[in-house]
Amino acid sequence: MQEAALSGKIERLMRTKKSLLVIEDLFVEREGKMILRGVELAVEEGEIHAILGANGTGKSTLAYTIMGLSGYKPKQGRILFANEDITKKSVTERAKLGITLAWQQPASFEGLTVGEYLEISRGAGRGCTSIEECLALVGLPPKNYLNRTLNDRLSGGERKRVELAAVLAMNPKLAILDEPDSGIDVPSLDDIMEVIRRMNREGTTVLLITHREEFARAAHRASHLCGGRILKTGECEEVVRFYKNFCKECTHINEPELERVEAKSDAPNN
Amino acid sequence: MRQTIERDYSREFAALAEILEKTGGNAQALRNPKIASLVVHKNRVLDLNALPGIEMEIDPLPDGVKVHVEVKPFLILENPVHLCFGVLPKEGVQRILSTFEIGEGARVSFLAHCSFPNAEKVQHIMEAKVRVGEGATMEYNEVHYHGPFGGVEVLPMAEIRVEKGGKYLTEFKVVQERVGLLTLDYDVYLGPEAVAELVTKVYGKGNDRVRIREALHLEGPYARGLVKSRIVLQDQAEAEFTGEAVGIGPYSRGHIDCTEILRGTEAKASAVPKLVVLDERAKLTHEAAIGSIDRKELETLMARGLTEEEAVETVVRGLLR
DSSP, rough: OOOHHHHHHHHHHHHHHHHEEEEEEEEEETTTEEEEEEEEEEEEOOEEEEEEEETTSSSSHHHHHHOOOTTEEEEEEEETTTTOOOTOOOOOHHHHHHEEEEEESSOOOTTTTTHHHHHHHHHHSSSOHHHHHHHHHTTHHHHHHHTTTSSSOOHHHHHHHHHHHHHHOOOEEEEEETTTTTTTTTHHHHHHHHHHHHHHHTEEEEEESOOHHHHHHHHHHHHEEEETTTEEEEHHHHHHHHHHHHHHHOOSOOOOHHHOOOOOOHSSTO | OOOOOOOGGGHHHHHHHHHHHHTTTOGHHHHGGTTTEEEEEEEEEEEEEOOTTEEEEEEETEEEEEEEEOOOTOOOSSSSSEEEEOOOOOEEEEEEEEEEEEETTTTTEEEEEEEEOOOOOEEEEEEEEEOTTOOOOEEEEEEEEEESSSSSSEEEEEEEEOOOOOOEEEEEEEEOOOOEEEEEEEEEOTTTTTTEEEEEEEEOOTTTTEEEEEEEEEOOOOEEEEEEEEEEETTTOOOEEEEEEOOSSTOOEEEEEEEEEEESSEEEEEEEEEEEEETTTTTEEEEEESSSHHHHHHHHHHHTTTTTTHHHHHHHHHHOO
């Protein structure tokens, strides 16, 4: 009953604005364990929407399921993109519709240069930016990086920046950024956030997956994911406050006490 | 000094030059007087251009040629020496018996192209003895083109000795069209602080058979070596890779790195590392990955809009580049 009430609230929220991405009652199982358990989410066109949650709550699973990666087929539920049901579409089909994903730990490619990777990305999207500019925007001087191989000789931080540059080059309608802040040195976090804002200004709706409150605060709206469910969606400050207060007190790791959730989310100044 | 040995064979020369271009080489280099080169069709030398400081002696054999290349000490060659070997008819044998003497402190690179474009029953035997002198560097890049019929048997064998502080870097590549039967057998003996890198890239198709054995004998203290193979197999192609390293010298380091990608369910691959340590201060490592292409790599490219087939081609092209 409580879950239904929560779903209903989100459903109402969804209907108030124009949504680019709508997720309905999504259940995803991995290795015999149900990771997503009824996710309801609406991401409005043109917004940066943060998904905030602790480790192991299902954030990456949600990202991979939206992208349609193998092994992330929903047991139940639907994913709608621009009012089209994409639940059964392939990764390529979703990319061609304008969805892309920046991995938390990007893949390495032996023999593929950074420049070639960015050209592939640019070719697939709306391609409005030069790849040199994309690299410069993420803080990688093009002359030093265009011809470098996209392999393990790049540091984790460099690889993450290349991944963001690839998203910039693609200029998709929806970018799912899985923890773009992880592996990035603290002084550079503001730069990365600025890249995300620029991406957004150029017309990309961003689903920003993070467990870092300060990153979530830079979004337009946020949702708190815990135990495979969206527990709260709203203004960033409100969701961050809820995340801090609720999760600090919660003794159920990734198994939220839904009664408490209901009570807290209804309480003023929660 | 350029010597055109057999003017009558200009058609063969042109045909080999055309294939050289097709496989990414620069045929103009064969006519450039500033670039040392040797072109051999079957057992006939079609063109030879030696430069001061680099001697090339050629002796004909009934089924090939004997080649002796000597690079003077401390010679630094600006352009790579171009070697072009081939058999154009459908059938034939070519035996290349070569010796390379790279003088102390010299730096030289070789680009070798071996072409058998029409081969239905061709055997190409390559036996090489190489000595890289103290502090010298030798690069040897070998690109093969065996045509579409799979009728080539290629048997490269090499014994390479690298003296103190010398470097030997080689890449053997057959990635276009068919391989046929390839049996590659290299032994590298490394002196103190000597370095060797052996890279093999092969794309087997049809019923191609690939057998690669590469061995590092790390004899001197601080000798270092890497054996790296990248093999892609489809259809009923089979490959067997054996990477060996023997750590004899103290603080010597050796690494064997093998990746074999199978496309389809009928191809077969195996990798056998053999590491022998004879000094407790030596360290040898190996890594091998056999199977299909990493799903994350494919899906990363698919998330940028490539189809699965395009993503596979992109990954394979990168791996074999």
